Amino acid sequence: MIELFSVSKRYKKDWVVKDISFSALDGEVIGIIGRNGCGKSTILKMVAGIIKPTKGKIKLNSNLISYIPEKPVLIPELTLEENIGYFASIRNVSKEKIDKEIEYFQLSSHLKKRPMELSKGLQQRLSMAIALLIDPDIVLLDEPTSGLDAESKKLILNRIKELKMNKKTILYVTHDDEEIENICDKVLILNKGVKVFFGSVEDFWMKYERFVYVTLAKDKATKLVRIEDLKNFEDIVHIRSVGIREYLGGLENEK
Numbered sequence: 001m002i003e004l005f006s007v008s009k010r011y012k013k014d015w016v017v018k019d020i021s022f023s024a025l026d027g028e029v030i031g032i033i034g035r036n037g038c039g040k041s042t043i044l045k046m047v048a049g050i051i052k053p054t055k056g057k058i059k060l061n062s063n064l065i066s067y068i069p070e071k072p073v074l075i076p077e078l079t080l081e082e083n084i085g086y087f088a089s090i091r092n093v094s095k096e097k098i099d100k101e102i103e104y105f106q107l108s109s110h111l112k113k114r115p116m117e118l119s120k121g122l123q124q125r126l127s128m129a130i131a132l133l134i135d136p137d138i139v140l141l142d143e144p145t146s147g148l149d150a151e152s153k154k155l156i157l158n159r160i161k162e163l164k165m166n167k168k169t170i171l172y173v174t175h176d177d178e179e180i181e182n183i184c185d186k187v188l189i190l191n192k193g194v195k196v197f198f199g200s201v202e203d204f205w206m207k208y209e210r211f212v213y214v215t216l217a218k219d220k221a222t223k224l225v226r227i228e229d230l231k232n233f234e235d236i237v238h239i240r241s242v243g244i245r246e247y248l249g250g251l252e253n254e255k
């Protein structure tokens with residue numbers, strides 16, 4: 001469990017996280033959403049204990065925490081096998097657990113390669129494998145699937161679902177609407193360091209008016225339409241939902 005009580009962070013004169021409170025229960029995935037620079041990574045780093053809040057308090061029910069930053073932290077001189085071995089030796093991890101992670105993330109045919117020789121997807125899979133060696137209770141992920149190939153994405157998302165089933169508490173920074181709908185139980189929406197919304201995806205859509213994109217047969221034009229206004233169109237050939245991020249981006253652009 002993760003609890004934030006009125007947490008704020010200041011860098012020099014700038015408050016980049018302002019008075020944030022929320023809690024994440026065991027077995028919950030909380031999506032952290034917002035534009036670039038709105039304080040998402042700063043929140044993860046404060047929960048991970050890498051940086052300290054300027055104000056407020058963070059309570060965790062376990063100190064078994066894994067933080068997976070957006071860019072994998074690997075030792076360039078070591079092979080994949082040596083990287084895992086090194087991190088496992090610091091944490092006293094069994095050979096059985098190492099083999100399990102290598103197998104899960106399908107890394108066995110790449111053991112002798114150095115990080116530079118691995119694709120972005122394989123580097124991220126290795127980073128996840130290392131992070132999960134300690135069997136953490138709290139997992140903090142910063143856009144783990146951003147820019148990855150489909151196979152790596154699937155492996156990582158399935159593993160997150162499994163962690164959730166095993167009652168781990170997960171904070172998940174994402175820019176991906178589909179992932180928000182598929183794996184997040186709740187979302188924390190930030191704007192310039194301020195909490196705009198915290199609650200379930202369903203509650204978000206109850207609170208904010210829902211729009212969809214429709215394509216009309218007549219001119220094949222795509223229009224943004226309120227759900228309750230759909231009945232006014234007779235020639236719709238395609239409907240696409242508007243995701244949370246897209247929705248928030250649209251609102252900001254309209255201002």
Ligand SMILES: Nc1ncnc2c1ncn2[C@@H]1O[C@H](COP(=O)(O)OP(=O)(O)OP(=O)(O)O)[C@@H](O)[C@H]1O
Nearest residue numbers: 011012016034035036037038039040041042043173
């Ligand atoms: N060490 C630092 N010193 C000074 N300012 C910082 C530092 N780290 C982050 N910032 C600033 O704090 C703000 C929030 O940064 P943060 O990385 O938390 O945003 P983010 O929402 O994760 O952005 P992105 O989506 O681009 O990763 C930004 O304006 C950033 O420039």
